[in-house]
Amino acid sequence: MHPPFPLPILIPFAVLALGIAALGAWRGSAGISPGMRWRLLTLRLLAPAAALTLLFNPGKWTYPTESHPSPWILLNDVSASMAQPTADGSTRAAVAATLIHQATAHAKSADVPLRVHSFAAKLDAASTATPPPPPNGTASNILPAVSQILQDAAAAGESLAGIIVLSDGRQTLNSSPPDLDSLGLRARSRNTAIHTVTIGTDVPPPDLALIQPRASLTAFAGQPLRIPFALKSTGLDPIRPAVTLRDADGKSLANLTLELPPGKTVAATFEIKAPPASAHWSIDTPVIAGEVRSSNNKAAINIRILESKTRVFLVEGAPYWDSKFLAQLLRQQPHMDVHSVHRLSDERYFRIDSGEAKNEETNQPVFPNTLDELARYDLIVFGKNIDPFLSPERAEMLRAYVRDRGGAVLFSRGKASTASLAALEPLEPVVWATATTADFRFTPTRDGEAAGLFGQALPAPDASLWAALPTLRDGRQIALVKPFTRVLAEGVPEQAAGSGSGNSGKFPVLLVRRYGQGVTGLVNGDGLWKWDFFPEARELGNCYEDFWTQLIQWMASYSEFLPGQDFSLRLPASRGELGSTLAATLSYRGSGAAPQPLIVITDPAGNVTKASPAAIPDPSGRPLWRASFTPDKPGLWTLKLSDPRPDAPPTPEVLFTVPSPPQEADDLSPDPAFLESLAQTAAGQAIQPAAFSALLKARLVKHPPATLDAGAVWAPSWNSALVALIVAALLASEWFLRRRQGLA
Numbered sequence: 001m002h003p004p005f006p007l008p009i010l011i012p013f014a015v016l017a018l019g020i021a022a023l024g025a026w027r028g029s030a031g032i033s034p035g036m037r038w039r040l041l042t043l044r045l046l047a048p049a050a051a052l053t054l055l056f057n058p059g060k061w062t063y064p065t066e067s068h069p070s071p072w073i074l075l076n077d078v079s080a081s082m083a084q085p086t087a088d089g090s091t092r093a094a095v096a097a098t099l100i101h102q103a104t105a106h107a108k109s110a111d112v113p114l115r116v117h118s119f120a121a122k123l124d125a126a127s128t129a130t131p132p133p134p135p136n137g138t139a140s141n142i143l144p145a146v147s148q149i150l151q152d153a154a155a156a157g158e159s160l161a162g163i164i165v166l167s168d169g170r171q172t173l174n175s176s177p178p179d180l181d182s183l184g185l186r187a188r189s190r191n192t193a194i195h196t197v198t199i200g201t202d203v204p205p206p207d208l209a210l211i212q213p214r215a216s217l218t219a220f221a222g223q224p225l226r227i228p229f230a231l232k233s234t235g236l237d238p239i240r241p242a243v244t245l246r247d248a249d250g251k252s253l254a255n256l257t258l259e260l261p262p263g264k265t266v267a268a269t270f271e272i273k274a275p276p277a278s279a280h281w282s283i284d285t286p287v288i289a290g291e292v293r294s295s296n297n298k299a300a301i302n303i304r305i306l307e308s309k310t311r312v313f314l315v316e317g318a319p320y321w322d323s324k325f326l327a328q329l330l331r332q333q334p335h336m337d338v339h340s341v342h343r344l345s346d347e348r349y350f351r352i353d354s355g356e357a358k359n360e361e362t363n364q365p366v367f368p369n370t371l372d373e374l375a376r377y378d379l380i381v382f383g384k385n386i387d388p389f390l391s392p393e394r395a396e397m398l399r400a401y402v403r404d405r406g407g408a409v410l411f412s413r414g415k416a417s418t419a420s421l422a423a424l425e426p427l428e429p430v431v432w433a434t435a436t437t438a439d440f441r442f443t444p445t446r447d448g449e450a451a452g453l454f455g456q457a458l459p460a461p462d463a464s465l466w467a468a469l470p471t472l473r474d475g476r477q478i479a480l481v482k483p484f485t486r487v488l489a490e491g492v493p494e495q496a497a498g499s500g501s502g503n504s505g506k507f508p509v510l511l512v513r514r515y516g517q518g519v520t521g522l523v524n525g526d527g528l529w530k531w532d533f534f535p536e537a538r539e540l541g542n543c544y545e546d547f548w549t550q551l552i553q554w555m556a557s558y559s560e561f562l563p564g565q566d567f568s569l570r571l572p573a574s575r576g577e578l579g580s581t582l583a584a585t586l587s588y589r590g591s592g593a594a595p596q597p598l599i600v601i602t603d604p605a606g607n608v609t610k611a612s613p614a615a616i617p618d619p620s621g622r623p624l625w626r627a628s629f630t631p632d633k634p635g636l637w638t639l640k641l642s643d644p645r646p647d648a649p650p651t652p653e654v655l656f657t658v659p660s661p662p663q664e665a666d667d668l669s670p671d672p673a674f675l676e677s678l679a680q681t682a683a684g685q686a687i688q689p690a691a692f693s694a695l696l697k698a699r700l701v702k703h704p705p706a707t708l709d710a711g712a713v714w715a716p717s718w719n720s721a722l723v724a725l726i727v728a729a730l731l732a733s734e735w736f737l738r739r740r741q742g743l744a
Contacts, residue, residue, distance in 0.1 A: 003056050014052045021048045025734075032741050040741075043734035050727045059716040070161040070703040071113035073149050074103055077167035077199075078133050079120040079140035084168075084200060084668050092200045092670075093135040096166045099197065099692050100132060103164070106696045112161075114700075119145035121172075139172040142678070143183055146194060150186055160192045161703040164695075165678070168200040169671030184681025194682035195699065196675035197692055204235035204263070205292040205668045210243070210285050211265070212299035214452050215574040215655050218557040219274035220306050220335035227270040227301060228456045229283050233260045241285045245270045248280050267455075278305045278653065280638075292668070295660045300636045302655040306335070308564020310556055313377045314340035315367065317385030322413055325529040326381070327352075329545055330552075339377075341366045343388060367394060372591050374401045378556055378563040379408045382416040395423035402427060403516030404620050405589045406561035406568060410521045410552070414476050427520045429513040431480035439471040440491035440525070442509060448488030451512070451558075457550040469543060475525040478508055485513040491525060510551075516620070517560045517568070517587055521551070562652060566590035567597060569641045569652040578634055578658050586613055586625040586641065594623035598642040604635025604658075610642075634660040 003010050025044035029037045082092040100116060107114035115126040120137020123145045146163060153160050187194050211230040219225045231241060238261055245254040254270045270283075284298040291297075312330055316323040319342050330338045331354045338354045351366050367389045368374040374397060390398070401407040415432050417424060444454040444461035459465050475491045489510035511522045532544030560568040568587045576582055588594040599611045613625035631637055640653040672686070679686035687695055 005055070010055055014055070017048055017052060018045060021045060029738070029741075029743060032743070036737070036741060040734060040737055043730055043737070047727055047730040047734065050723070050730065054718050054723075057714075057716055058718060059714055062713050062715045069113045070159045071115055072107065072161045072700055073163045074100065074114060074116045075123075075145055075149070075163065075165045075167075076100060076116060076118045076132050077120070077140055077142070077165075078118045078135045079137035079170065079172070080135060081140060081168055081170045081668050082135035082199070086199075087201050091135075092168055093132070095199050095689055097131050099166055099199075099689060101130070102692060103696060103700065104128075106700055110700065110702060112700055112702045117145070117149070123148045140167065140170045142167055142169070142171050142674075143179060146678075147183055147186075150183075150190065150192065153192075154190070160190065162192060162684070162699060163187075163194045163682075164700075165194065165196045165675065166199060167196070167675065169196075169198055169673075169675040170668075171671065171674055180677055180681055184678075184683075187682040192682070193684040193699075194679055195684040195695060196679045196686045197689060197695075198670055198672040198675050198686065199689055200670040202669045206235040206288070206290045207293050207296070208233055208236060208239070208241060208260075208285060208288050208291060209293075209296040210283060210299050212283060212301060214456060215300065215657060216302040216304055217456070218304045218306060218553065218562065220553075221274055221276045223274045223335065225272055225274040225303070226456055227272065227281075227283070228267065229270070229299065230265050230267040231258055231260055231285065232265040233262055236260075236262060236288060236290075238262060239288060241288070243268070243283060243285045245272065246282050246284065247275075253281070267460075269456075274305060275303060276305070279303045280636075280655075295634075300655060300657065302638075302653065304557075304562070304653065306556075306563055307650045309335055309337040310379060310552065310563040311377045312336055312338045312379045312381060312552070313368070313374075314338060314381040314383075315386050315389050316340070316383035317343045317388060317416075318383065319344070320384075320413075320526065321529040321533075322526050323383045325532060325544070326412060326548060329532075329548060330354075330381075333549060336552075341389070343385070346388075368397075369394075371397050371400055371405070374398065375405045375407065375589065375591065377407070379410060379552060381410045381412050381552075384413045384416060385418060386416045387419045387421075390417070390421060390424065392421060392423060395421045399423045399427060402518035402520060404622050406517035406559050406587070408519045408521070408555050408559050410523070410555060412523050413526055414474065414522070414524045427515060429482055429485040429511040429520055429522050430478045430508065430524075431482065433477035433479040435477040437473075437475040437477065437491065437505075437507065438493055438495070439473050440475055440493045440507075440509070441471055442466060442469065442489055442525075443492050443506075444489045444510075445487055447486050448510065451486055451488060453488055453551070453554050457554050458546060465543065470527070470530040472509075472525040472527040472530075474527070475507060475509060478524070481508060481511065482513060485511050487511050512555065512558060514558075517589070517622075519555055519559045521555050560587060561589055562650075564649055565652055566649055567641050567643060567651055569599075569639065569654055571639070571654055571656055574655065575657045575659065576631065578631060578661055581628050581630045582656065583626055583628045584613070584639060584654075586627070588623040595644050597625060598644070599627050600640045600642050601629055602638040602640075603631070604633055604637065631656070631658045634658045 021044055022041060025041045029040045076096050082096065084092055086092060086095060104114060117126050118124045118133050121139040121141055142165065146165065149163060209232040211232060213228055217225065217227065227245065229243065231243065233239065240257055240259055243256045243258065244252050247253055254272055256268055256270065258266050258268055260266050281301045281303055282298060283301065287294045287297055314327055314330065327340045330336050336354065341349060341351045343349050349366060402409055409427055411428065443466060446461060449455040449461050454461050471494060481487065487508045490506045491509040493505040509524045513520050528544060531547065556563050560570060566589055570585045571582060584599060586597055597613060599613060601609045601611060611627045611629060613627035616624050616626050618624040635658060637656040637658065638653065639656065641651040643651050676686040685695060
């Protein structure tokens with residue numbers, strides 16, 4: 001029952017109605033025989049009882065359902081890359097049109113509902129037009145198109161039998177693995193497999209790309225400067241492109257012409273004197289006829305000129321030719337301010353500084369006594385046997401100098417201490433073994449090239465110079481290279497070098513390691529003085545001077561702080577994507593109270609904005625700030641720190657490059673790997689066009705219709721003509737009998 005009124009009301013009402021009907025019938029039949037009187041009473045009660053029964057609404061609940069067909073969806077890529085020719089002389093779009101015709105014919109014969117959508121930058125409505133739209137879309141957004149199909153089906157309450165994507169796989173928009181996984185999860189949750197068909201063969205796009213490995217170079221004014229670059233040819237015939245180095249006004253500073261074979265990358269270097277002040281230079285090469293992309297024919301370079309001399313403190317406990325030559329060399333450098341202390345005996349030390357002709361003798365091991373005194377130097381150079389200079393307190397102070405003040409320490413002759421100083425050991429990039437090596441050759445590594453020392457500041461690892469230099473000696477075996485240490489050069493023993501025995505006998509010779517805000521370096525060996533002393537070495541150029549000056553300058557720039565600067569400014573990378581938020585981190589190492597810095601941001605159009613970084617806590621207690629910005633246009637962005645103090649020292653500046661977003665024609669090669677990933681994550685198949693017929697026969701079959709529950713509905717059991725006829729018959733029978741008895 002499903003009465004329209006509550007039973008506590010309906011039941012009393014029914015009883016009352018029946019009572020009134022019975023009373024009226026009984027009183028209205030007085031004077032006739034008792035038998036007839038009871039028959040009339042019964043008929044009178046049956047009729048209203050039947051009518052009252054209708055108020056209780058007898059019946060049952062029913063659950064009707066609706067059936068919808070489960071269609072297949074075919075997505076056809078009509079972006080511009082689909083106009084590329086195929087191996088058989090056709091085009092990718094023509095191949096797709098043939099596959100669409102096969103699919104529609106098969107669907108018709110198999111009575112399978114099939115809808116065809118075209119997509120490029122956006123998804124088009126379903127269409128039966130033949131041929132499909134021309135391939136002229138400016139972008140190819142595969143994931144958004146599939147995602148839109150799934151959203152529309154969910155909104156319409158539709159269950160899809162499957163999706164087939166016809167494309168070359170060129171996904172113009174950047175897609176991350178989480179995006180792909182999310183789409184696959186949605187498809188699997190709706191039991192909708194996604195199959196992909198990769199159309200097209202690998203066609204390298206004609207392109208000449210200029211590669212600049214380092215966006216910033218650091219040098220002193222007038223110093224010889226090496227600016228490395230590379231040209232990469234793709235899909236072009238042999239060419240001889242010209243490369244030009246230009247200043248900020250576009251004036252040519254140097255030119256090179258390179259021989260560039262097809263499909264090769266050729267590296268070269270501009271050698272020029274550093275400008276008198278920091279500058280923004282650029283390298284460019286002309287656009288070759290037929291290139292699909294011209295935005296990669298130019299690169300920007302930030303030339304950072306150090307305005308303060310590099311302040312060096314050199315400590316030597318066991319003077320030898322290496323330490324004598326090194327101290328003399330550094331004191332001669334106009335861009336270095338060197339204080340050197342040498343131990344001659346237990347009670348005899350002498351000190352000589354840059355610009356001084358005579359040494360100053362003392363019986364005390366001269367060394368900075370406070371952290372502030374030590375922080376006046378940009379680099380501490382240690383020789384051998386430095387134990388008399390370092391007490392445990394001074395060693396701990398040295399550790400704080402590197403970790404918290406961004407200092408640099410260079411161990412120039414291997415293991416510096418004969419004693420065990422707990423505070424000094426964390427600064428050493430290695431754990432030492434006991435054995436020493438025979439004569440060996442200094443051989444730069446690829447990591448040294450990637451770090452920007454070799455191939456930029458110094459000749460590349462494959463330069464013939466390194467094999468021609470005199471051998472070194474007294475390298476010490478290393479038990480362990482500590483984490484975050486980069487091996488920039490290795491030692492190859494003479495016997496191994498001549499025997500071609502591969503890596504046999506190699507050991508680290510030049511290492512560098514970040515420690516806190518600073519850096520430590522290690523030269524594991526002696527004998528570099530021969531690079532300057534022997535006539536055959538001098539004929540190869542000024543290798544000794546170049547090695548030490550470039551290494552020291554490179555180490556100074558590898559630290560967070562540049563020489564003479566109190567602030568550091570760091571970005572997580574030198575390149576990033578348009579619209580991606582970037583965090584800049586600032587540190588302070590000055591001796592006074594830290595001022596509130598400001599970051600001046602200049603966009604590629606020259607517009608200037610300012611950002612006030614927020615202070616953030618740091619476990620060491622050092623002043624630390626962070627600020628973020630979001631580049632909204634492609635090009636070269638400049639971030640420069642502003643120090644509000646009067647007569648403030650120079651402040652750091654960094655460049656950030658935002659490449660132009662990828663265009664449809666940037667790369668016309670198909671990307672089967674992307675389509676395969678899409679199919680795998682959505683439980684589908686990734687095939688080539690030749691297997692399309694087999695896919696149709698196996699997969700494009702009629703699926704059972706989707707059954708949807710429309711909700712519960714009450715079905716009354718009295719809703720028929722028979723019930724009405726029974727009530728009418730009861731009333732008519734009573735009326736007939738009453739008339740026969742002469743009753744009104």
